[in-house]
Amino acid sequence: MFSLPQDPSSSSKAKGVFYLDEDENTLECLLKMMCGLSLPPVDTYDQLDSLLDAVEKYDTPGPLSIVRLLVMTPALTVQPFRLYGIACRFGWEAEAKHASTQTLQYNLYDPEIRPLLQRLSTDSLLDLMELHRSRREGLRQRLNDPPFVAGSTATCVSCHNLIDYHTWRELKYKIILEMDTRPLGDTVVEIGLLEWPEAVACWTAKCPENACHRSLYDKVETLRVIRDCVDKLPKSI
Structure with missing residues (x-):
C-alpha cells in the first residue's frame, strides 16, 4: 500500500491537540462532571462563572444541573446578589426567590452593592427593587x-x-x-x-x-x- 507524502516536520508535532479558551481547572471540573467523577471544590463565584460559561458554550445540561445544586452550598449562598444573578440567568425560580430574600439584609443604594447590581439583567434588577420597595411601602x-x-x-x-x-x-x-x-x-x-x-x-x-x-x-x-x-x-x- 502506498500513502501520500507527508511533511517531515509534521511527525514531530503532537497529534490530536485541541486549543480551548477555558483554563485547566475549569475544563477539569467540567469533564469530571460529565464523567461522573469526584469534583474539586467549587467555592467561589469566580470559579463558578468560568464553569457556567463553559457549560453554556458546550451545551451540557448534566453539569448545569450539578451547578444548580452547588450554588445552594454554604460557601456560595453567602453572596446573595451573585446567586440571584445566576439563578435569574438560568431561570432557577426557587434559587432566585431564596437569594432575593437574603438581599433584604442590604441597602440597594449602598455604593458597595452597585457593582453587584450592574451584573443583573434589567428585569432581574427591577424585580429586586420592587421587592425592597414593596416592603417599605x-x-x-x-x-x-x-x-x-x-x-x-x-x-x-x-x-x-x-x-x-x-x-x-x-x-x-x-x-x-x-x-x-x-x-x-x-x-x-x-x-x-x-x-x-x-x-x-x-x-x-x-x-x-x-x-x-x-x-x-x-x-x-x-x-x-x-x-x-x-x-x-x-x-x-
Whole structure:
C-alpha cells in the first residue's frame, strides 16, 4: 500500500491537540462532571462563572444541573446578589426567590452593592427593587391603618384633652427610614423599637393633662402588631 507524502516536520508535532479558551481547572471540573467523577471544590463565584460559561458554550445540561445544586452550598449562598444573578440567568425560580430574600439584609443604594447590581439583567434588577420597595411601602401604609393612629391630633379617651401624636409620627418616620436601609425589618423589631430615642419617647409619652397623665401608647401591644405587620410583608420576588 502506498500513502501520500507527508511533511517531515509534521511527525514531530503532537497529534490530536485541541486549543480551548477555558483554563485547566475549569475544563477539569467540567469533564469530571460529565464523567461522573469526584469534583474539586467549587467555592467561589469566580470559579463558578468560568464553569457556567463553559457549560453554556458546550451545551451540557448534566453539569448545569450539578451547578444548580452547588450554588445552594454554604460557601456560595453567602453572596446573595451573585446567586440571584445566576439563578435569574438560568431561570432557577426557587434559587432566585431564596437569594432575593437574603438581599433584604442590604441597602440597594449602598455604593458597595452597585457593582453587584450592574451584573443583573434589567428585569432581574427591577424585580429586586420592587421587592425592597414593596416592603417599605407596605409597612408605611399599614402603620397608617387601625389600630394605629393616623391623624396628627386627637382627644384623650379619658379626659378628652387635645393630644398631639408627634412622638408616634417621629417613630413611624424612623421605622420607614430603617426599612429603606435594611428592608428585612429585623433591626426595627429586634432593636429599634426598644432602643431608638424615638421609640423611648413614644413609649413614655403621656397625656399632657396633669389630672389624667394617661400613657398614650400600649408598648407591648404596639410592638406585637408591628412585628406582625413586618412578618406579613412580601419575602421574595
